Amino acid sequence: MQRIGAACLVAMCGLLSAAPAQADWVPPFKGNDTGGIIAYSLARQADARQLAVDHCAGYGKVVKFLAVQPYEGGYVSFACRWVPYGTHARPLRTLY
Structure with missing residues (x-):
């Protein structure tokens, strides 16, 4: 019985060491109420400024x-700030 348990343990360790390591995946556009990031590859294809403004x-x-970060795998980062004092209009939201 101990041999079977040891063989299973060796087999599981072999399977885990053969599996490729995987980093977390980040979407090309990610943000919340404080700001966000846009993948540089998406920023080259679409208008990154308009995506962030919207x-x-x-x-x-x-x-x-x-x-x-102007290279493949880099990001464009932005912050969302409150409307400056003295401005009575709210930010405009554009239609796509």
């Missing part, structure tokens, strides 16, 4: 771009 306007905020 996203922040959904929360009643304006967009402020923070950084760009």
